[in-house]
Amino acid sequence: MMRPVSRSPLLLVLVLLLGLSALNGCAAKKAAQPAEAPEDAGYPQIADPLEPWNRFWFGFNDVFYMGIGKPFSKGYTTVMPKYARERIENAYSNLLFPARFLNAILQLRPDKASRELGRFIINSTFGLGGLYDLAATKPDMKPQRLDFGQTLGVWGMGHGFYLILPIVGPTSLRDTVGMVVDATAQPTTYFDAPYLLTVGISAVGRINRLPEMLDIYEEIKRASLEPYVASRDAYAQLRARMIKEALKDAWVKTGSQPQQ
Numbered sequence: 737m738m739r740p741v742s743r744s745p746l747l748l749v750l751v752l753l754l755g756l757s758a759l760n761g762c763a764a765k766k767a768a769q770p771a772e773a774p775e776d777a778g779y780p781q782i783a784d785p786l787e788p789w790n791r792f793w794f795g796f797n798d799v800f801y802m803g804i805g806k807p808f809s810k811g812y813t814t815v816m817p818k819y820a821r822e823r824i825e826n827a828y829s830n831l832l833f834p835a836r837f838l839n840a841i842l843q844l845r846p847d848k849a850s851r852e853l854g855r856f857i858i859n860s861t862f863g864l865g866g867l868y869d870l871a872a873t874k875p876d877m878k879p880q881r882l883d884f885g886q887t888l889g890v891w892g893m894g895h896g897f898y899l900i901l902p903i904v905g906p907t908s909l910r911d912t913v914g915m916v917v918d919a920t921a922q923p924t925t926y927f928d929a930p931y932l933l934t935v936g937i938s939a940v941g942r943i944n945r946l947p948e949m950l951d952i953y954e955e956i957k958r959a960s961l962e963p964y965v966a967s968r969d970a971y972a973q974l975r976a977r978m979i980k981e982a983l984k985d986a987w988v989k990t991g992s993q994p995q996q
Contacts, residue, residue, distance in 0.1 A: 854877060
C-alpha cells in the first residue's frame with residue numbers, strides 16, 4: 737500500500753549527502769572540459785561569503801578523496817567491470833524518473849516530460865527494469881538532467897551563496913534545498929519500505945559513479961592553478977547554463993536571464 741512516509745531528520749541528511757554528490761560530479765565534469773563558447777563569460781560569479789569555511793572543507797574533501805575514495809574506487813572497479821557498472825547506472829537512473837518527470841512539468845517543459853515518460857516506459861519494459869538504456873539509441877531520447885534546484889532557478893531564485901559540504905563537495909543554498917526535494921521524489925519514499933532501503937539505493941548509485949567522479953576531480957587539479965576557484969566558477973557556470981537552456985524551451989517564459 738502506498739502512503740507518504742514521514743522521514744527522520746537523520747535520514748533526510750543522509751539522502752541529501754548521497755544525492756548531492758551527483759550534482760558535484762556534473763559540475764566537475766564541465767570544469768574539466770574546455771570552454772564551449774564565450775557566452776559563459778557574462779555570467780556573474782556565485783557569492784562566496786563563507787569562503788574560509790568552504791576552503792577548509794575543500795581541503796578536507798581532497799584528503800578524503802585521495803586517501804580513502806581513490807583506493808576504494810580502484811578496488812571497486814576491479815570487482816565491478818565496466819559492463820556491470822553501466823547496468824547499475826542505467827537501473828539507478830531509471831529509478832529516479834519521478835523527480836525528473838516532475839521537474840520537467842514544473843519547468844513548463846512538456847516535451848521534456850514526455851521524453852522522460854517515454855524513456856521510463858521503454859527502459860522499464862524492454863530494457864529489463866532499466867538495466868539497459870534502449871531508449872538512448874534514438875537521438876531524441878537521450879538522458880536528460882532535470883532537478884529541483886534548476887526548477888527554482890527557472891522561476892527566478894538565485895543561488896543564495898556557494899557552499900562546500902563535507903565529502904559531498906560544491907553546491908549552493910538553493911541547490912541544497914532542491915536536492916532535499918528531489919530525494920523525497922524517490923519511489924521508495926511512498927512505499928512501506930525500510931528507511932535504510934532508500935539510503936542503500938542512493939549509496940549504491942553514488943558509489944557506482946565514484947570512479948568517474950574521482951577521475952574528473954583529479955583532472956581539475958592537474959589543469960588548474962587554483963582548484964578551489966576553478967571548481968566554484970565551473971559550478972556557477974554549469975548551473976547558469978542549465979537554467980538558460982531550460983528557459984529557452986519552457987512553454988511560458990518565467991524569466992529573461994539565467995539565475996545563479
